[in-house]
Amino acid sequence: MQKKTKTRLLFWAFTGPLVLAFFIVVALPFLWGIYYSFTEWNGIVKSQAEWVGFSNYLELFSDDEFSDAFWFTVRFSAVSVILINALGFLLALLVTQPLKSANTLRTVFFMPNLIGGLILGFIWQFIFIQVFSSLADALSLAFLHGWLATPETGFWGLVILMTWQMAGYVMVIYIAALQSIPGELLEAAEIDGSSIYTKTRYIIMPLVAPAFTINMFLMLSNCFKLYDQNLSLTNGGPFNSTQMLAMNIYNTAFKFDKMGEAQAKAVIFFIIVAFVSLVQVRYTKRREVEY
Amino acid sequence: MKKLLQAVLILAIAFVGAQSVFAQGQADISDQGKDIVEVDIFQFKVEFKDQFTALAEEYMEETEGVKLTIKTVGGGDDYGAALRSRFASGEEPAIFNVGGPQDVADWKDYLAPLNGLEVTEKAFSGVLSGVTMDGNVYGLPYNQEGYGLIYNKEIFNKAGIDPASITSYAALEKAVKKLDSMKDSLGIKAPIAFPVKETWVTGLHLSNAVLSQEFDNVNDAFNSDTVAFRYSEGLKKLVDLQNNYSVQPTLSLDYSQQVEQLFASGKVAIIQQGNWAYGSVAGVDEELAQNIGIVPLSVYKGVGDSIPVGVPMYWGVNKDLDEAVVEEAKKFLNWMYTSETGKRYVLEEFKFIPAYEGYDVSKISDPLARDILDFSSRGKTLPWVFMGYPTGWGMNVLGIDIQKYAAGNITWEELIQHSTEEWEDARK
Numbered sequence: 001m002q003k004k005t006k007t008r009l010l011f012w013a014f015t016g017p018l019v020l021a022f023f024i025v026v027a028l029p030f031l032w033g034i035y036y037s038f039t040e041w042n043g044i045v046k047s048q049a050e051w052v053g054f055s056n057y058l059e060l061f062s063d064d065e066f067s068d069a070f071w072f073t074v075r076f077s078a079v080s081v082i083l084i085n086a087l088g089f090l091l092a093l094l095v096t097q098p099l100k101s102a103n104t105l106r107t108v109f110f111m112p113n114l115i116g117g118l119i120l121g122f123i124w125q126f127i128f129i130q131v132f133s134s135l136a137d138a139l140s141l142a143f144l145h146g147w148l149a150t151p152e153t154g155f156w157g158l159v160i161l162m163t164w165q166m167a168g169y170v171m172v173i174y175i176a177a178l179q180s181i182p183g184e185l186l187e188a189a190e191i192d193g194s195s196i197y198t199k200t201r202y203i204i205m206p207l208v209a210p211a212f213t214i215n216m217f218l219m220l221s222n223c224f225k226l227y228d229q230n231l232s233l234t235n236g237g238p239f240n241s242t243q244m245l246a247m248n249i250y251n252t253a254f255k256f257d258k259m260g261e262a263q264a265k266a267v268i269f270f271i272i273v274a275f276v277s278l279v280q281v282r283y284t285k286r287r288e289v290e291y
Numbered sequence: 292m293k294k295l296l297q298a299v300l301i302l303a304i305a306f307v308g309a310q311s312v313f314a315q316g317q318a319d320i321s322d323q324g325k326d327i328v329e330v331d332i333f334q335f336k337v338e339f340k341d342q343f344t345a346l347a348e349e350y351m352e353e354t355e356g357v358k359l360t361i362k363t364v365g366g367g368d369d370y371g372a373a374l375r376s377r378f379a380s381g382e383e384p385a386i387f388n389v390g391g392p393q394d395v396a397d398w399k400d401y402l403a404p405l406n407g408l409e410v411t412e413k414a415f416s417g418v419l420s421g422v423t424m425d426g427n428v429y430g431l432p433y434n435q436e437g438y439g440l441i442y443n444k445e446i447f448n449k450a451g452i453d454p455a456s457i458t459s460y461a462a463l464e465k466a467v468k469k470l471d472s473m474k475d476s477l478g479i480k481a482p483i484a485f486p487v488k489e490t491w492v493t494g495l496h497l498s499n500a501v502l503s504q505e506f507d508n509v510n511d512a513f514n515s516d517t518v519a520f521r522y523s524e525g526l527k528k529l530v531d532l533q534n535n536y537s538v539q540p541t542l543s544l545d546y547s548q549q550v551e552q553l554f555a556s557g558k559v560a561i562i563q564q565g566n567w568a569y570g571s572v573a574g575v576d577e578e579l580a581q582n583i584g585i586v587p588l589s590v591y592k593g594v595g596d597s598i599p600v601g602v603p604m605y606w607g608v609n610k611d612l613d614e615a616v617v618e619e620a621k622k623f624l625n626w627m628y629t630s631e632t633g634k635r636y637v638l639e640e641f642k643f644i645p646a647y648e649g650y651d652v653s654k655i656s657d658p659l660a661r662d663i664l665d666f667s668s669r670g671k672t673l674p675w676v677f678m679g680y681p682t683g684w685g686m687n688v689l690g691i692d693i694q695k696y697a698a699g700n701i702t703w704e705e706l707i708q709h710s711t712e713e714w715e716d717a718r719k
Contacts, residue, residue: 149540239694256370256683
């Protein structure tokens with residue numbers, strides 16, 4: 001009995017501060033935020049928030065900007081997740097080959113991930129606008145002109161930036177998965193005369209599948225919540241066509257001073273992200289059982 | 292893994308939180324026993340931060356018992372967000388900035404009336420109308436700024452264009468076409484650099500050139516339920532002219548490309564900017580910067596010979612704090628614009644065009660400011676009314692619509708219709 005009390009005490013001594021901190025900085029603001037989503041408020045403490053019921057949520061249905069931002073985010077996330085994983089996997093295959101430069105390459109490929117998103121955005125903005133147009137003039141390649149000035153190039157600019165930044169990150173996870181593949185499996189396959197393609201397709205790919213699932217969902221939630229790269233590369237331009245959800249919410253709150261409406265958007269955003277994450281957890285768990 | 296990350300994050304937050312609590316405790320202890328009034332200033336003008344700090348230091352040397360602390364958060368709308376969080380966190384500044392009638396209405400519960408101060412009496416007539424409510428003055432102007440089309444005198448000379456002749460839209464169009472036809476011999480890429488990406492240039496400043504002829508002053512715009520776009524054609528022509536004769540693509544052209552890379556290096560002859568751009572131009576080419584001037588954004592069928600001159604931002608005093616702090620804050624603002632030291636700083640260090648009487652403006656050397664003073668002295672000015680637009684309307688509605696129009700996605704009629712609807716919606 002006494003021992004039990006002691007364990008319980010220890011349990012709370014260790015988790016208590018965390019639970020408290022979590023409650024204060026996550027749970028409480030979250031509940032507060034839900035309250036604000038039913039009000040009209042301009043963000044100034046002394047001016048009273050006015051209760052307006054569900055009207056903020058109803059307005060979302062007629063808000064074209066919000067739905068545009070939503071579909072842009074979905075399209076961007078889908079394309080980016082596929083490209084990041086494809087490239088990351090190829091890079092992992094490359095650097096797990098017995099190459100002299102393998103370690104250097106790993107570092108180099110991982111490097112972009114160490115630079116902050118804002119700075120990356122500005123670097124790529126320079127590349128897309130200045131370097132591309134100089135190249136276009138020098139090589140007379142018309143398609144390099146006017147990058148980030150159209151919705152399409154804005155979209156692909158963001159995709160390229162994210163792929164370049166995150167491919168190295170997922171690569172590291174793929175390397176770990178590749179290295180855990182038992183050597184005898186590959187050796188046996190080789191003795192049976194399988195080509196590189198069949199080896200990759202039938203042995204390596206299935207065995208790194210768990211890593212693939214993890215990476216997929218990591219990147220999915222990452223892309224969905226993207227803000228800083230979006231801000232520094234295009235800032236939503238041209239004409240808000242590359243505005244993602246997080247940016248739309250920020251702009252509603254701080255450019256139009258509509259805190260209540262922004263908060264309603266944030267609640268919807270939370271539900272979407274939570275749904276994606278829950279699907280992720282369930283899916284990953286199921287995969288884990290198989291192995 | 293995820294749980295671990297979460298735990299680390301929470302620890303980090305707890306750590307930071309504990310640190311700030313601790314730091315606060317320390318500050319309280321060190322303040323005890325001394326009779327020092329701390330005046331916290333939260334302002335937006337990044338470019339004069341160093342000079343302003345120097346002025347504050349001189350003030351603290353002159354004045355016993357006052358400690359000024361300056362915090363600067365730059366860039367138009369980010370300041371509003373930062374200010375809101377300062378107030379929400381309880382660290383209320385004693386002096387902060389308000390932009391115009393909307394800000395005054397929003398922050399009214401905090402703003403102390405500034406009537407009766409010497410500095411308030413000395414403000415030019417008209418500059419206080421945007422921050423006056425029910426007879427009380429709630430803000431003091433930083434300075435005056437003006438904008439129009441900045442031109443390169445050397446290129447205009449070579450092309451044989453007399454800037455004084457630009458007093459109507461027809462003359463402006465003729466000048467631009469002439470520059471365009473002589474592009475190669477003048478060595479320019481295009482006559483104009485038009486930054487459609489910067490929605491403040493299009494949505495606020497350009498639109499103000501026509502809307503200031505529709506609204507008499509900023510309060511007029513602020514109280515209006517609708518916008519008629521009486522000079523819609525004039526606005527369209529100014530957008531078209533600048534967009535068609537600009538370095539392309541205009542949709543990704545930003546301030547630094549426009550001012551520093553294109554105008555300051557002589558690759559374009561005209562940009563739509565104001566006297567704040569002088570520093571950026573001089574930073575690239577000091578010599579070229581001495582050889583520039585301002586011509587009006589002439590409106591078709593409207594006023595063609597005047598430039599918009601107004602106050603970019605006002606100082607407000609937070610009445611929520613201790614009376615001693617409020618008094619010291621007022622004293623400092625008063626001193627800044629009326630004492631000899633303050634005046635010297637305003638003119639020579641800040642390089643402001645003063646909004647107050649009692650300054651020797653002949654000391655102003657920068658050519659853009661001189662041109663603006665010249666327009667002012669001839670009475671050829673238009674008001675700034677864009678601070679009376681509905682919140683976010685100028686940059687995020689009209690500015691975005693102009694981008695869509697420039698890209699060919701919507702027609703001019705659609706632009707006018709949509710922007711009018713959004714204005715009316717916001718004012719319901």
